[in-house]
Amino acid sequence: xxxxxxxxxxxxxxxxxxxxxxxxxxxxxxxxxxxxxxxxxxxxxxxxxxxxxxxxxxxxxxxxxxxxxxxxxxxxxxxxxxxxxxxxxxxxxxxxxxxxxxxxxxxxxxxxxxxxxxxxxxxxxxxxxxxxxxxxxxxxxxxxxxxxxxxxxxxxxxxxxxxxxxxxxxxxxxxxxxxxxx
Ligand code: HQG
Numbered sequence: 001x002x003x004x005x006x007x008x009x010x011x012x013x014x015x016x017x018x019x020x021x022x023x024x025x026x027x028x029x030x031x032x033x034x035x036x037x038x039x040x041x042x043x044x045x046x047x048x049x050x051x052x053x054x055x056x057x058x059x060x061x062x063x064x065x066x067x068x069x070x071x072x073x074x075x076x077x078x079x080x081x082x083x084x085x086x087x088x089x090x091x092x093x094x095x096x097x098x099x100x101x102x103x104x105x106x107x108x109x110x111x112x113x114x115x116x117x118x119x120x121x122x123x124x125x126x127x128x129x130x131x132x133x134x135x136x137x138x139x140x141x142x143x144x145x146x147x148x149x150x151x152x153x154x155x156x157x158x159x160x161x162x163x164x165x166x167x168x169x170x171x172x173x174x175x176x177x178x179x180x181x182x
Pocket of ligand 1: 081138
């Protein structure tokens with residue numbers, strides 16, 4: 001399968017499984033799962049035919065492991081990144097490493113200094129243990145800036161952290177006091 005077909009299918013699945021399942025008339029369950037047969041049927045009805053083989057390949061080749069099948073492979077969900085409210089990914093609170101990174105764009109820095117990091121349209125603020133990952137996330141928005149988050153200190157003061165299936169650290173808003181700016 002061509003790389004561009006895999007990428008466009010991955011973007012479409014991100015839209016449906018993180019943000020707007022209603023676009024094709026499906027619902028996610030309480031834990032964010034969609035029924036695979038229904039997903040494929042409704043996607044085809046909405047002009048986005050996806051075969052099971054293509055779906056399997058997208059899940060297997062996703063560079064960030066964005067999606068996961070259930071154990072019986074009848075259901076699929078996104079591992080993180082949701083804006084759909086009320087999706088419980090059943091993540092266990094996990095103590096973070098001392099420091100985590102957040103990549104953003106330089107034009108957002110003044111606002112982040114004023115209010116801290118907000119989850120914006122998503123359900124969590126996304127953080128990475130790898131600085132390089134934060135750089136590439138920042139580049140998506142413009143000229144990248146990497147912020148250093150004092151995660152362990154935040155955790156010690158009662159802020160829960162979660163580690164998604166695909167290794168992204170998630171937390172609620174990050175107060176400015178815990179953020180180091182370059
Ligand atoms: C910024 C990708 C102004 C924040 C990545 C970011 C990630 C503020 C933007 C995942 C702010 C939100 C998520 C404040 C936060 N003032 N700007 N107070 N607080 N921001 O896309 O973290 O490829 O919702 O810095 O790898 O960029 O989709 O979040 O720039 O894991 O799988 O508001 O998306 O994964 O942008 O990216 P986003 P993000 P996928």
